[in-house]
Amino acid sequence: MSHYDFKSQRLWVEQDIAERIAIPCDRAQANYLLNVLRMEEGNEMLIFNGRDGEWKVEVRPMGRKKCVLVPLEQTRPQPEPVASDLHYLFAPLKSARIDYMAQKAVEMGVSQLRPVFTQHTQERHPKLDKMRSNVIEAAEQCGILAIPDVTEPVTLPKLLDTWEAGEDGRHIIFCDEEELGKDPLAILDTIRGEGTSVPPLALLIGPEGGFSAEERERLRASSFVTPIPLGPRILRADTAAVAALAIIQAVIGDWA
Incomplete structure (x- = not known):
């Protein structure tokens, strides 16, 4: 910048x-x-x-x-779009926490926020207009010139069906507590491989109750999904989002 x-x-x-x-x-x-x-x-x-x-x-x-x-x-001047831009896929939370989450996602450099309904999602009516207002306010305060999109909610099965049909082409990183003991930095580095270019990415954060066994099984079976751990403690969804966005940007994002 x-x-x-x-x-x-x-x-x-x-x-x-x-x-x-x-x-x-x-x-x-x-x-x-x-x-x-x-x-x-x-x-x-x-x-x-x-x-x-x-x-x-x-x-x-x-x-x-x-x-x-x-x-x-x-x-x-208006900056050119970043090739390895980052989408943020998340299970909606209660109002105050989703406000915080939207603001921090913008500060961390995401280009799109997409609510995703999972089996354990508690908030089924996210206030998208308020979320867009939080996105704009965060951009005003932290010097960002591009306004991230806020899309309509989608169910997790429909989201994965879209990916499997090749309509998006992004690689999804999802935070999975069952990956405990593995090094998230090393896992992320394998996404880049031997080259220097990084594919477009999306981060998926689950709800407060976590992903169901069926959802986790489908995610782990998908070739376009990489699970990563976030340390030995269970994090709240909004905390997990900030932590995951930070290590993604540091290893293969626009901090690298």
């Missing part, structure tokens, strides 16, 4: 961004900028939309409840 301005406020916008073309803020954005941040005429900040890079803009209030943002110059 090129130089990042840690001091300026950042805001995600839906509109296209072009020099000197004013962008109207919606009601919530205007209230945040004018009444929460107390921005005034001529104050500067940064915006991005996931397509046109990052831009410095000037805030121009239009009364107490409206304002526009005028792009002055591009501060960072």
